[in-house]
Amino acid sequence: xxxxxxxxxxxxxxxxxxxxxxxxxxxxxxxxxxxxxxxxxxxxxxxxxxxxxxxxxxxxxxxxxxxxxxxxxxxxxxxxxxxxxxxxxxxxxxxxxxxxxxxxxxxxxxxxxxxxxxxxxxxxxxxxxxxxxxxxxxxxxxxxxxxxxxxxxxxxxxxxxxxxxxxxxxxxxxxxxxxxxxxxxxxxxxxxxxxxxxxxxxxxxxxxxxxxxxxxxxxxxxxxxxxxxxxxxxxxxxxxxxxxxxxxxxxxxxxxxxxxxxxxxxxxxxxxxxxx
Amino acid sequence: xxxxxxxxxxxxxxxxxxxxxxxxxxxxxxxxxxxxxxxxxxxxxxxxxxxxxxxxxxxxxxxxxxxxxxxxxxxxxxxxxxxxxxxxxxxxxxxxxxxxxxxxxxxxxxxxxxxxxxxxxxxxxxxxxxxxxxxxxxxxxxxxxxxxxxxxxxxxxxxxxxxxxxxxxxxxxxxxxxxxxxxxxxxxxxxxxxxxxxxxxxxxxxxxxxxxxxxxxxxxxxxxxxxxxxxxxxxxxxxxxxxxxxxxxxx
Numbered sequence: 411x412x413x414x415x416x417x418x419x420x421x422x423x424x425x426x427x428x429x430x431x432x433x434x435x436x437x438x439x440x441x442x443x444x445x446x447x448x449x450x451x452x453x454x455x456x457x458x459x460x461x462x463x464x465x466x467x468x469x470x471x472x473x474x475x476x477x478x479x480x481x482x483x484x485x486x487x488x489x490x491x492x493x494x495x496x497x498x499x500x501x502x503x504x505x506x507x508x509x510x511x512x513x514x515x516x517x518x519x520x521x522x523x524x525x526x527x528x529x530x531x532x533x534x535x536x537x538x539x540x541x542x543x544x545x546x547x548x549x550x551x552x553x554x555x556x557x558x559x560x561x562x563x564x565x566x567x568x569x570x571x572x573x574x575x576x577x578x579x580x581x582x583x584x585x586x587x588x589x590x591x592x593x594x595x596x597x598x599x600x601x602x603x604x605x606x607x608x609x610x611x612x613x614x615x616x617x618x619x620x621x622x623x624x625x626x627x628x629x630x631x632x633x634x635x636x637x638x639x640x641x642x643x644x645x646x647x648x649x650x651x652x653x654x655x656x657x658x659x660x661x662x663x664x665x666x667x668x669x670x671x672x673x674x675x676x677x678x679x680x681x682x683x684x685x686x
Numbered sequence: 687x688x689x690x691x692x693x694x695x696x697x698x699x700x701x702x703x704x705x706x707x708x709x710x711x712x713x714x715x716x717x718x719x720x721x722x723x724x725x726x727x728x729x730x731x732x733x734x735x736x737x738x739x740x741x742x743x744x745x746x747x748x749x750x751x752x753x754x755x756x757x758x759x760x761x762x763x764x765x766x767x768x769x770x771x772x773x774x775x776x777x778x779x780x781x782x783x784x785x786x787x788x789x790x791x792x793x794x795x796x797x798x799x800x801x802x803x804x805x806x807x808x809x810x811x812x813x814x815x816x817x818x819x820x821x822x823x824x825x826x827x828x829x830x831x832x833x834x835x836x837x838x839x840x841x842x843x844x845x846x847x848x849x850x851x852x853x854x855x856x857x858x859x860x861x862x863x864x865x866x867x868x869x870x871x872x873x874x875x876x877x878x879x880x881x882x883x884x885x886x887x888x889x890x891x892x893x894x895x896x897x898x899x900x901x902x903x904x905x906x907x908x909x910x911x912x913x914x915x916x917x918x919x920x921x922x923x924x925x926x927x928x929x930x931x932x933x934x935x936x937x
Contacts, residue, residue, distance in 0.1 A: 450857040451828070564727060594726035594884050595929035621857055664862035666891035668930065669914035674866040675891070678859035 417476035446630035454639040501576035507568025511560040518556030543574040693747035720879040722893030730902040769839035773851040775831035829860035849881040
């Protein structure tokens with residue numbers, strides 16, 4: 411049985427300028443695997459991730475024919491039930507550590523807050539677990555980081571702290587929104603191997619949202635390619651380089667390659683019919 | 687050599703603690719050449735560009751342009767020759783100035799004739815419609831903003847463009863358009879590029895030579911051929927290259 415099942419998910423915003431359809435009829439099933447969602451900015455990939463957690467504020471509206479997580483109907487769950495799911499069962503790593511960490515709270519306090527409040531852990535117990543979590547994401551000096559404020563960390567450290575925080579309650583499903591876009595290639599490889607390990611050892615499901623096609627091709631099992639709110643192509647990650655849809659092909663072709671020719675990079679000619 | 691940097695060190699002093707961002711880096715860029723700086727964040731690659739512009743505290747070494755040491759403060763003659771394009775087009779344009787004002791400011795500062803034609807030409811040169819003149823940055827997309835930032839840098843017709851991760855905030859398709867624009871402008875105007883990026887594929891596409899940096903020091907200088915054929919001598923450069931393996935021609 412799949413962990414998460416989404417059928418015809420729609421996210422719409424009623425604005426003064428009219429109705430904006432951010433996500434249009436997106437359907438997918440997720441088992442205990444790595445699902446990649448790729449697309450350019452504005453393609454609705456982040457909105458899809460947030461909609462699963464019902465984290466879209468009015469005037470945004472979420473509609474779906476079906477959205478179930480482990481037998482729980484996410485469309486009918488009460489706000490209290492959703493709160494119980496967010497964090498312990500479904501966690502989300504947000505895109506930008508600068509905006510998602512509390513700027514006036516030490517990292518240690520932010521990491522232990524959930525353990526103290528939710529799990530009623532004692533102070534030393536929570537501290538030990540937080541240190542473990544920081545070690546798990548390869549932070550070199552966890553004691554120092556616990557005492558630091560978010561502005562004292564680099565982007566890459568902040569992003570790893572976010573991942574550590576989300577993994578403390580051991581979620582069944584992790585939605586990672588561009589978790590590695592602020593990281594350098596070498597650190598990126600490290601973070602990916604941490605996530606990979608969690609999928610393999612804990613049997614966690616992972617939705618990996620990214621604009622980097624090559625990264626997704628290398629790292630995920632399956633890929634959804636989104637364009638203007640719609641899924642234009644779904645394929646196994648290993649087949650991504652042989653994608654059929656002209657949009658996916660265009661996105662791949664416009665990337666420069668080491669050792670490639672010096673001629674102008676092919677640009678992406680958008681076809682109006684892709685958005686239909 | 688048009689740009690010569692010898693033994694450059696940059697040291698920040700904060701709360702009585704010294705942070706050495708750049709330590710003894712030397713490099714030389716010929717006229718009309720495109721030179722790349724690559725490395726992880728915190729390796730000091732952007733700091734070198736900032737030091738050239740006078741935006742970072744130089745604690746040692748010399749920077750020469752055309753054989754002459756550059757003055758401190760940099761002055762107008764310097765900014766006529768050297769301009770910089772910053773990483774984040776959302777932060778580098780004044781949010782409450784129209785594009786017209788952003789583009790005319792360099793001309794006004796340098797007392798150059800301010801004409802409608804100059805602004806229109808600057809916009810069309812970077813592939814933007816002339817009617818974007820009276821828009822504000824928030825009415826433009828990320829790619830369009832970066833074009834405006836490039837147009838602004840070119841207003842004074844400089845010889846040298848310092849590019850600090852000019853496409854890392856942009857989508858793949860927009861990145862391709864922006865890189866093509868930069869290549870075209872370089873060919874048309876004979877510009878010299880000093881470009882910083884963490885993406886080896888972008889550097890390889892744009893630059894003739896590249897300097898790999900780590901922890902503020904120069905690790906290894908590579909030509910484009912050496913990069914494409916993976917002939918690096920140091921372990922760090924090799925690791926960086928291996929981590930970018932999915933950016934190779936044969937994926």
